[in-house]
Amino acid sequence: MRDNVRRNMPLFSMGIVTKLTELTPRQVRYYEQQELIQPARTVGNQRLFSFNDVDRLLQIKSLMEKGINIAGVKEMLHGEETADQPKETVEVKKPDMSDADLHKLLKRQLSELSARPNQSHLIRGELSRFFH
DNA sequence: CTTCTTACA
């Protein structure tokens, strides 16, 4: 039930996201302006996207390829809060190796993806398998 | 080199 923390864990840079989504930085930033996504920021004001942000971006992309405009996309995607709302239960301090491993795995996968000429498309499904 | 914001073609 706490997969959300992983889904909303900010760990993708703009570069990673553009390669993952095949969108231009311009579009990604624009969608953020339209409040379709709300990525976190680093101390240096760098955007940090979560898996949910990427997933949402892909939905937006798909929706717009169908000829739906921002307004339409907004209506459809509104309600699926991207941000992780402050939950009471934070039984923290419990060393969750599962998360650590998953984080490492994600980083490894992303390194490979960003380190070579990639061709997304099936990436959505690829990433999804981390959250079955 | 990568990303950020603002602003204009």
Add this chain to the structure above:
DNA sequence: TGTAAGGA
């Protein structure tokens, strides 16, 4: 949406 400018 693309891109230039100027900074971090």
